[in-house]
Amino acid sequence: xxxILLVLAAAAAVVVAGxxxxxxxxxDFPTAxxxxxSDADALFCDSWRLSVETANAGPxxxxxxxxGASVRAYMEGERYASDSAVAAAExxxxxxxxxxxxxxxxxxxxxxxxxxxxxxxxxxxxxxxWGLQEFNETSFDAWVDIAKAPALPSSLKLYNELQxxxxxxxxxxxxxxxxxxxxxxxxxxxxxxxxxxxxxxxISDIGKTAVQYxxxxxxxxxxxxxxxxxxxxxxxxxxxxxxxxxRSFKLPNPMYFIS
Amino acid sequence: xxxILLVLAAAAAVVVAGxxxxxxxxxDFPTAxxxxxSDADALFCDSWRLSVETANAGPxxxxxxxxGASVRAYMEGERYASDSAVAAAExxxxxxxxxxxxxxxxxxxxxxxxxxxxxxxxxxxxxxxWGLQEFNETSFDAWVDIAKAPALPSSLKLYNELQxxxxxxxxxxxxxxxxxxxxxxxxxxxxxxxxxxxxxxxISDIGKTAVQYxxxxxxxxxxxxxxxxxxxxxxxxxxxxxxxxxRSFKLPNPMYFIS
Numbered sequence: 001x002x003x004i005l006l007v008l009a010a011a012a013a014v015v016v017a018g019x020x021x022x023x024x025x026x027x028d029f030p031t032a033x034x035x036x037x038s039d040a041d042a043l044f045c046d047s048w049r050l051s052v053e054t055a056n057a058g059p060x061x062x063x064x065x066x067x068g069a070s071v072r073a074y075m076e077g078e079r080y081a082s083d084s085a086v087a088a089a090e091x092x093x094x095x096x097x098x099x100x101x102x103x104x105x106x107x108x109x110x111x112x113x114x115x116x117x118x119x120x121x122x123x124x125x126x127x128x129x130w131g132l133q134e135f136n137e138t139s140f141d142a143w144v145d146i147a148k149a150p151a152l153p154s155s156l157k158l159y160n161e162l163q164x165x166x167x168x169x170x171x172x173x174x175x176x177x178x179x180x181x182x183x184x185x186x187x188x189x190x191x192x193x194x195x196x197x198x199x200x201x202x203i204s205d206i207g208k209t210a211v212q213y214x215x216x217x218x219x220x221x222x223x224x225x226x227x228x229x230x231x232x233x234x235x236x237x238x239x240x241x242x243x244x245x246x247r248s249f250k251l252p253n254p255m256y257f258i259s
Numbered sequence: 260x261x262x263i264l265l266v267l268a269a270a271a272a273v274v275v276a277g278x279x280x281x282x283x284x285x286x287d288f289p290t291a292x293x294x295x296x297s298d299a300d301a302l303f304c305d306s307w308r309l310s311v312e313t314a315n316a317g318p319x320x321x322x323x324x325x326x327g328a329s330v331r332a333y334m335e336g337e338r339y340a341s342d343s344a345v346a347a348a349e350x351x352x353x354x355x356x357x358x359x360x361x362x363x364x365x366x367x368x369x370x371x372x373x374x375x376x377x378x379x380x381x382x383x384x385x386x387x388x389w390g391l392q393e394f395n396e397t398s399f400d401a402w403v404d405i406a407k408a409p410a411l412p413s414s415l416k417l418y419n420e421l422q423x424x425x426x427x428x429x430x431x432x433x434x435x436x437x438x439x440x441x442x443x444x445x446x447x448x449x450x451x452x453x454x455x456x457x458x459x460x461x462i463s464d465i466g467k468t469a470v471q472y473x474x475x476x477x478x479x480x481x482x483x484x485x486x487x488x489x490x491x492x493x494x495x496x497x498x499x500x501x502x503x504x505x506r507s508f509k510l511p512n513p514m515y516f517i518s
Contacts, residue, residue: 040341043337043338043341044341044345046338046341046342047338047341047342047344047345048345050309050312050342050345050511051342051345051346051349053309053312053313054312054313054346054509055507055509056345056346056349056350056508056509057349058349058352058353058506078302079302079305079306082299082302082303082305082306083305083306083309083310085306086303086306086307086309086310086315087310087313087315090310090315090316090317091315093317094317247317248314249315250313250314250315252309
């Protein structure tokens with residue numbers, strides 16, 4: 001078989017009961033998996049983390065208590081950096097090949113999520129339990145306003161390489177329009193520049209899941225003529241839903257889940 | 260937000276040039292990612308493995324040479340067993356809840372892939388390089404004929420638990436109809452029984468990707484009245500494509516890629 005072109009697309013039908021004005025929506029039922037072996041936490045927690053990254057885990061609210069130390073070690077150590085770097089390298093390998101083949105046409109685009117994709121909120125999660133505690137919108141918004149989240153280094157590198165190739169860079173975030181100034185300031189502080197658009201949630205998006213909101217915005221991009229070749233995000237809800245990018249790249253994030 | 264029901268679906272449009280009579284189709288362009296650090300193989304290979312499991316890696320033909328020892332250690336050690344067990348536990352947690360809620364109606368079904376899902380071909384890969392060598396259809400088919408692949412223990416447990424709940428179990432494999440007898444014999448040898456259907460590739464499926472072939476068969480199941488609540492497979496090509504199961508569960512497999 002010489003050439004295979006896979007065009008993958010996903011549709012999401014979403015039923016929401018009791019829409020509340022939260023920007024990050026975390027659902028109710030945690031996943032309960034336990035092992036009787038006392039010293040098996042490290043093994044279990046690595047497997048739990050894999051199940052999160054492959055979307056097996058389904059909706060969850062907090063990191064399992066026994067995995068708090070493991071998630072912290074992962075985020076602070078070389079593994080998170082390595083996993084992020086390999087995701088970026090796979091992204092660039094695809095991008096260079098896709099760009100060279102001209103499949104993107106006149107307006108080849110790459111969509112990036114912001115939190116835990118372009119920017120790292122590790123300084124915030126370091127003082128709020130690395131995902132062991134439920135998401136606190138008030139304290140997170142205060143952190144956003146400080147506008148000092150560092151870049152995820154491998155994403156900054158990829159961002160610059162994609163711009164060098166000629167991609168239009170579109171940032172699509174679950175952050176609110178009210179956080180535009182802080183977000184722009186933070187992105188510039190972290191070294192990002194010259195994005196084509198920064199799309200944030202509007203009042204009319206309140207109550208929508210990330211999948212619904214982001215899918216609608218990708219559809220609007222395509223209607224404007226952008227060909228979305230790639231999409232980078234740390235949540236599956238950044239990546240699934242119609243229309244999908246030609247290729248989607250899942251960045252690691254064992255700290256929280258957004259539906 | 261109290262209740263969220265996410266119904267995810269994916270469509271796959273597939274263009275195939277130069278169809279060849281292979282049952283496992285491996286595509287051309289490998290992913291090239293390298294690190295200059297000499298002692299970083301373990302770190303890189305774990306990240307490469309994550310990129311495979313999250314579908315970031317894209318089509319690849321063989322395990323990177325530097326990761327041969329790492330993949331072998333993964334498959335032979337407790338990590339593969341643990342990762343598989345957590346995937347099964349997540350599957351059962353969802354299945355029990357979905358079954359109890361009655362969303363499956365009269366014919367709730369669970370679809371299982373066979374190779375590296377119900378059956379482990381580790382004994383074959385142990386003598387053929389753990390994925391370092393390209394797939395050899397001749398030797399693999401000879402191994403299939405022996406019909407002595409053991410069960411993946413966590414999958415056998417899940418299989419029995421799902422039958423206990425009342426699920427209809429449908430097996431959907433890329434193996435050929437010519438391998439039906441050997442496959443049935445092997446499944447029984449490994450401890451599986453009472454499946455509803457065992458679906459294998461027909462002559463008319465030659466040249467189709469796994470995504471296309473398996474999507475068509477899932478559509479046929481739905482037309483027959485089955486409600487596919489869950490789908491377990493070690494390849495993304497087992498899981499994506501319309502119609503999708505309500506929830507899909509990715510089992511680990513760092514040894515080969517099927518598109």
